[in-house]
Amino acid sequence: MTSTRQTITLIGAGLNGPLLALGLVQRGFQVEIYERRPDMRRVRMSAGRSINLALSTRGIHALKKVGLWDAMQKIIIPMKGRMMHSVTSELTFQPYGKNESEVINSISRAELNIALMNAAQSQGVAIHFQQRCAGIDFKTGTLQLRDETSCDERPVDCAVVIGCDGSASAIRNEMLKLNRFNFSQQFLDYGYKELAIPPGPAGKHALETNALHIWPRGNYMLIALPNMDATFACILFLPFGGPDSFERLTTPSALDEFFRSRFPDAVPLMPNLANDFFANPTGAMVTIKCSPWHFGGQALLLGDAAHAIVPFFGQGINCGFEDCTTLLELLDQHGADWKTVFREFEVARKVNTDAIADLAVENFVEMRDRVADPRFLFRKKVELALEAKYPQLFVPKYSMVTFHRIPYSTALNRGRVQDEMLAALCDGIERIEELDWERADQLVRTSLTPLEHS
Ligand SMILES: Cc1cc2nc3c(=O)[nH]c(=O)nc-3n(C[C@H](O)[C@H](O)[C@H](O)COP(=O)(O)OP(=O)(O)OC[C@H]3O[C@@H](n4cnc5c(N)ncnc54)[C@H](O)[C@@H]3O)c2cc1C
Incomplete structure (x- = not known):
């Protein structure tokens, strides 16, 4: 245990921020998180990108380490394998692992986020909502924060800041202005749209509950993950342009025709398809690689801020949570020698986050095409x-x-x-x-x- 009460500033109360904050307060640090959005427990809002996540071993390990995994049991649904839906509505089940213990777990992003924030706050983490990081002066260690309600800006001293602010990280944008900062972003030519399957008759799941459903169609696919409220969160992955693409689905009749011919067994399960489709934004998917992830011992990028990946291996948050585990282990090893901890962190993680970024792109072809x-x-x-x-x-x-x-x-x-x-x-x-x-x-x-x- 480190005895210091040094304050660590985190940007972003998404998924990685509160988990890391928990680990830090448990080691005796004081933690302040600044989050640009309102508190999702008080204001009804979209949980952000993708309403469901598949949580697996690396994420579970990190949750166990901060003592949160047991509490998650109430909000996860194990998925034992892929249920493939053919264009003629035949079903094929393929287990994920070698036995029933090898499952992935469907969890609502919002519920996970809320559980993490509740736990962090109950252990002393301060979360300041609607406070956007508008910049950082690395020389003086000063954050510029903008209050999203009043638009007032104020400077805040921060000796150590960790950017957990996702793929469009403001901290990373500041690092881009520094000398010899490497950065690449690669967008897929595909977008995604969140859709939903409401509960079936008698309020039960309309499809097999303990499976991740896939409608693989070669160049594109639809997937569905079960929710606790008997709904399924669906994601349509489709090219932005070309014959079967978002640019062609501009009217309810084009959408209806597309779904009836490509995903016939899904259509009767999706009575709100047109509403969902035209109301929800079309998301983009990007792989971001950059280095260095840190500025001396003052600032660090973690999670999607350091390495956003495409979602096809279901590893984004598992990888981010593994970042948290590694960082906390290095703190235990080196104490609050932040420069060493940050340097070692990047050495340990970069080669691995680059690898999962490549694996995730490869797995897209497997999911949309080869599983059939x-x-x-x-x-x-x-x-x-x-x-x-x-x-x-x-x-x-x-x-x-x-x-x-x-x-x-x-x-x-x-x-x-x-x-x-x-x-x-x-x-x-x-x-x-x-x-x-x-x-x-x-x-x-x-x-x-x-x-x-x-
Ligand atoms: C379609 C899709 C499906 C996915 N499915 C899975 C899956 O099944 N399994 C999995 O493991 N991963 C999945 N992921 C990836 C996962 O969502 C991300 O890896 C994860 O959310 C990253 O967490 P994070 O905390 O780093 O960033 P985020 O969750 O993006 O959180 C960043 C936070 O920072 C805040 N913020 C941003 N900028 C500022 C600022 N300037 N000032 C203050 N606050 C700021 C944001 O409001 C947000 O709350 C999926 C992603 C997508 C797009």
């Missing part, structure tokens, strides 16, 4: 068979990312080796009984080293 391919489903079966036989050597890429805390960079590199191995083993066969186990044994043992599982 019988060859892909067969490969998944082979993967699970290899994992059962060689649990220390072969862990499927999806599982390394989702059900373990194996570094993302290791998952990326081993995943590539394993992909080649699978291609060789699955070539020309259609049933698991035909698998050449001698060859599998030789490939696994020569290409893969034992994994440290966590």
